[in-house]
Amino acid sequence: MSNCRPSVLRVSAITLAIGAACLLGACALSPAGKSGNARVPQPAKPVDLTRYVGRWYEMARYENGFERNCEAVTADYAARDDGLIDVTNSCRKGDVNGPPDVSQGRAKIVAGSGDAKLKVSFFGPFYVGNYWVLDHADDYSWSIVGEPSGRFLWILTREARPAANVRQALIERVAALGYDTSMLRTTRHE
Template identity: 60%
Template sequence: MKRTLRFSIIALSALALTACATLQRGPVGNAEVPQPGKPVDLNRYAGLWYEIGRYENGFERGCEGVIAEYTLRPDGLVGVRNSCRQDGVNGEQKVSEGRARVVEGSQNAKLKVSFFGPFYVGDYWVLDRADDYSWSIVGEPSGRYLWLLSRTPRPSEAQRAVINRRAQELGYDMSLVRPTLH
């Protein structure tokens, strides 16, 4: 009896998380998401990234000052720590911690990321990046999510133009990009 109850609770929790994720989906901004174009050196990718733009989504609604930090863990996984300021750059800080594993055969450009244990795993594809790892374009297969990342919170207009142009070349509708304030 306890086993059946435990299984039912786990199944209902997974169903609720899936329903929440489905409700948070935005419009498809890229109907034909390309495969990542370059291998990723995780040692160089690790560290602090500033979100400079994104497709709006439910789990980041109202977030400004978004920062992602990636660390290489001793168990071979990638540690993920995302933070944002709620409702403005001086708002209350929200933090989410998770982990990711590299998808085999992806040259480290595709990760499976989990913030909610084993019940919900999302795709994280490094679609393109600067040769010096100063910027990165991240998406996933549905075309509903896009993140534009930089190593600095306020990249130069020239660098921002390069990132935006490259995202557009990858097929993304740039009119859906919401700039992130820092």
């Protein structure tokens, strides 16, 4: 019996460490702001990830802590050989010419979601962030991204500064999805 105790303690310590890491990761991504949509819709259509990868420019977002003071925001997605997706989020702090701030992570596809739902990790091996492609253009020129709580929302485009009629149509589509458009913060680009 005394030989079993150290391994039980090691297993318990490992389990506790993993649980603490998961909790910290969940807290780091836990939305603290108000929800802009109490009834987040399911994604409108499947996503062809071969067409989705590449560079996206953030047109607008719901303000959040991890993008505080960010302008000129871009997101780059690249397919990996192991089926995951590399994610590189970049911004300029304080101004479109401010110092760069880059975070790298990875995403995995949620099975059965038509590739429209992903789990994202920027903090190691635990996939705790939800990334839902709620809608996108047939030609993949724009995308609306959210998650289940309704506290995070991004409007992404392939152009840094889309035309005014495109911007207006995207804001109208966000409203049609049930989001409070008064909470949108426009992202500035050069």
